[in-house]
Amino acid sequence: MAVGLHWVGSGLLGQAMTQPTGERWNLALEGLSVTMGSARWIAGLYFNLSTLLASGVPLLRALSIAAQNADRRASRLLIQISEDIRRGLDLPAALGRCKVFGRFDLALISAGEQTGRLDESFKMLAEWHYLRNRLNRTAVAALIYPAVILHLAALVFYLPALVLGQIGVFGYIRNVVVFLGQFYLIGIVALIGIRFIRRSRLFADVLGMMLVRIPLVGRPFLNLAICRFARSFEMMYKAAMPIDHALNEAARFAGPPIRAAIRAASTAVAAGQPAYSGLLGRLPAEYVEMWQVGEECGQLDKAVEKIGQLASERAQYGLEQLARWLPRLVYVVVMGMVVAMIFRVASQIGAGYQIPLD
Incomplete structure (x- = not known):
């Protein structure tokens, strides 16, 4: 593909x-x-x-x-x-x-302008942004059905108490609002946190390092970081920028999961060693092998292009898998809360029919 x-x-x-x-x-x-x-x-x-x-x-x-x-x-x-x-x-x-x-876009456009490959820069960026848009839409669409189930559950499972007269209409509405409000509050806090993290380089780096260690999440985000690095390095290297300078510039857009590996590669080049020697043990072996072959054959730009393509494919596949599993995790949480609500309502109904023993 x-x-x-x-x-x-x-x-x-x-x-x-x-x-x-x-x-x-x-x-x-x-x-x-x-x-x-x-x-x-x-x-x-x-x-x-x-x-x-x-x-x-x-x-x-x-x-x-x-x-x-x-x-x-x-x-x-x-x-x-x-x-x-x-x-x-x-x-x-x-x-x-x-x-x-964004800065990533401007860096690639600048490199494309310097090399006379502006059309290629725009094409790379179109691919990148369309990939982001598609993955975002996949994730949002996958969460719609769990959200509907959650709202229906909140509306349905307070009905028995309302019908039995244990709560009035106002109490019913209050319970539904309080129940759903917990989730809306979590969502608002998450959105505020994301906006704050984007503005703070330190928190963004810490979050990035945490994400790559989470099962099912880490590998796609690592591949996204490699894809961003490969795209930016390719254009800067084609702009006749020295390889160590291109590595340092591309490291700014690569993300924390691989920034240390790229700087190690730049340090290796400055010491007179091949760049791949700094990547060994720090990036997945197949990417390092592709880089090594390209560097030894004098076709590093083509090798990095292939690395970007492979990382993009893997990131897309991994995030699509995450989008498929995320609703299932939400289902489990919702069903757990629904079961808890059923037992609570059942206990309330049972308490209403208890006959006092003399």
Whole structure:
């Protein structure tokens, strides 16, 4: 199974890859009608720009075409980017002013601009963001059914007490709200925690190191980190950046699970040793073997490209498996709470029918 745009069998980019070039543009541009700044919006924009640039369309003309087919807010953003470029800013600087595109995106775009491979950079980023969007939608869709079961359980299992007159309507509503409120509170705290962690490098690193040690979760997140590293290193290495500098720059986007391994590889290069010697024992053996072969054969860029593809495939598979198992874990929790509620309601009903013994 190929990666990114090639493995998408349905959806916006998957349809675009199966159409003639002229029709691909229109299909890709449909992605600009979704929420600006979302992974799908960014993936659609990147894919569109990649296709246009690969077809020989100049950058400013490509931005103009994208703006014409976008909604009003996105169109203003793309026009502003074009104006900044005309005023002398390079593309990464113009994109950076928008506060929509991440550091990882800007680094790859900068490397692509330096190497004259801007279309490839946009294609890589389109694949990356579409992968993120697909995995996010898979996880959300998998949680919908457990959430429905949870709400139905809260509504149904307080009904006997209401029917028997043990609680009034107000008490019934209060019990349902209190029960569901626990889960909403956990969700709100989790969202706040995620936003805080994203802003704190220290907490993000600690969380990343914890995630890779959790069964079923660790391996996909490790492969995602390797994929990010491979994508960024490939473009920077193609930009004729010295290998140790490329390693240090790519380490910024790799994530804590493999950052130490990449820095060890950079240290090895600075000491006159091959980079793979610093990766031994720190990354999965198959990735190190691929790196070693590429480095020894003088085709490190192609080897790293293959590493990125393999890591992406494995991350996708692992996270899809996680998305399948996560609802089952939620089912177990919900059913455990439902059973506890059944016993509690049954005991209340039984207590109501107890006959005092003289």
